Amino acid sequence: MTEARQPQSSIARPPRVTKRRAETRQRLLDAALEVFAEEGFGRASVEDVCTRAGYTRGAFYSNFASLDELFLAMWEQRTEALLRAAGEALNEAAHRPIRSLEDGIDRFLEVVAVDDRWYRIEAEFTAHALRTPGLRGVMAEREARIAGLVLPYLERALGHVGRRVVDREAFAAALVAVHDGTAVQCLVEPDAPLAHQRRRTLFLAVVECYTEADPDA
Amino acid sequence: MTEARQPQSSIARPPRVTKRRAETRQRLLDAALEVFAEEGFGRASVEDVCTRAGYTRGAFYSNFASLDELFLAMWEQRTEALLRAAGEALNEAAHRPIRSLEDGIDRFLEVVAVDDRWYRIEAEFTAHALRTPGLRGVMAEREARIAGLVLPYLERALGHVGRRVVDREAFAAALVAVHDGTAVQCLVEPDAPLAHQRRRTLFLAVVECYTEADPDA
DNA sequence: CGGTCACGATACAGAAACGTATCAGATACA
DNA sequence: TGTATCTGATACGTTTCTGTATCGTGACCG
Known part of the structure; x- marks a missing residue:
């Protein structure tokens, strides 16, 4: 700004x-x-x-x-770096063929693994953005970028197991919502492995519900 | 404290x-x-x-x-009131028979409708709790209470359409995660109706994936 | 209705943070 | 190497907030 x-x-x-x-x-x-x-x-x-x-x-x-400016700059820089790294990891992962849906989900989860410190920043930023109208667009844009990054990988991976995405936009939004929602649980839940297990299950459920068998496969 | x-x-x-x-x-x-x-x-x-x-x-x-004490007291009081109101609304809703899964979800969403101001408080509290170890238990307890409140209603409603919950704990956790994740999107997304529509779809997907046809029905 | 004590207003001192103005040293470029 | 310019340290005044100590007032109870 x-x-x-x-x-x-x-x-x-x-x-x-x-x-x-x-x-x-x-x-x-x-x-x-x-x-x-x-x-x-x-x-x-x-x-x-x-x-x-x-x-x-x-x-x-x-x-x-101001502190606001520093916070925004820091958040954007780190988000940029994370998205870049995630993109590379996903591309690399996409080259190896996957055997099953679970297999693909597990690889995906490795990439978006919950980082304690960073998720605290995300929580701070969310709270900050909710009361700063100018930042809503920034958050919306983040979601769009994630969608653009993740969808190609997932669609390719899903193709390997004979499925295709029904509604791309809604699918991406659902993934982001589930990611954010479960990340908090993973940090709060005393039984961390259980939380991660449930996280995996929920991702799987979302993938199954937002895709269908591909007749061309 | x-x-x-x-x-x-x-x-x-x-x-x-x-x-x-x-x-x-x-x-x-x-x-x-x-x-x-x-x-x-x-x-x-x-x-x-x-x-x-x-x-x-x-x-x-x-x-x-201290401010911390006030914040916690306020949050607990409001959460208490919300849970009580939700409980009454759900009980009331449970008496009317539901025709379909969509029907039940819609009634459920009426009860947990996103309140702008309150969700900002939730976001603040989440961020605060993530860096205050003593508050994690409070958040975990909130989730447990929500589960205890919502599950009975949902199970009864699902019974009406011939389905039953597979894993109650995981189902409840998934609902909370989806609620929290989509609430942010509803507040950030410029196209609010679209976000609410997606929210509904995602809830429906979760219900379908965490339940199965009940042989006893 | 009068006495007593709780409650919240006021005053005070200290700490912390802010933003600016200024300046010495570092740095790039000729 | 000289020098013009940039950069971050320092000093300063102001504002804001904190927590406590004290006191007047008004609410409760006998």
Whole structure:
């Protein structure tokens, strides 16, 4: 949104120094992840993030305009990286043929495995987005990107077992909802293996209900 | 947890004045809901809540030990009320016979309709609980209570259409996961009717996958 | 109806955080 | 290497919040 340290002259000019700046910016982003996961977004202060990153507030205000901006930037960067990694993993997985639906689901679950710290960030971001109208579009876009990433893999995998997706959009939305909903349970449930087991079962159920036998297979 | 305003004498004595105290306490609880929904739990201050409720901090510290305590008390009170209302609505609904699975789902969805403001509180609480170990048990208990409340209704309703639940625990967990996951989508999605439509479809899918035709029917 | 004590308002001191203005040192480029 | 520019540290004033201590008022009870 708002970029920190606007150009002094009325004419926009590209910054001259880049390397050092990029590094501090990145360290602040990394520190933000840790601090927000531990303290929560609302309870974290600019000072907290700076201390964790090993800087003072001068560095912060030189790179970001507000905590909100830092949070959004961090979330987008990490989401980007996760989606990229997931895409590669799925592509790699798609090359190996799968034997059964369960087999495909298991591989899929390996890719979207629940990461404790990151899911706390997701929860913080969800809460934050729900009361920040401007962020709803960002969340909706995330869902669309996930759909675009996951659907091709799943459709190919499903083709191997003779099934095809009925309603692609609805299927993708259902997967995201089930992922988010079960992730919380996996973190809260005292009996973690049980929660993961149920997660798997639910994914399987969704896949079965949103697909049908492919007559062309 | 910690109770505010411990008795001065070593011998516990029941408070003499009750009515006024109960009223201010309730107003603080109500104000907390509004403030936390708007500002977020982490960004809200004791002062914010007091101002909204029409009191000063003196009243607050006389009734609660911390914002955390207030948040938990408010959440538990509202959850209690919601569960009670849902229970009554379900009981009432169960008396009318249902014609089809879709019919039953629709009635069920009327009861668990997504309330914008309340779901923001849920999101705040989820994020808060994920980084507060002591609250995980509270969330797990909530799930158990929901299961105990919803399952009897659903089983009776399913009986009417000749189906029975296979794995009750897993079924209940799946319903909670789907509810939570789709609720966010309903609030974020620009096309709200579509999101609700998908929500309905997903619930239906879960019911179908976690039940089977009842041979005794 | 009068006495008593609980309740919440007020005042206070300290801490924490914010955002800015300034400056010394680092960095890129000629 | 010189120098213009950028970058992050430092210092500062302000605001906001916290928690406690104290006190007046009003509600309850005999």
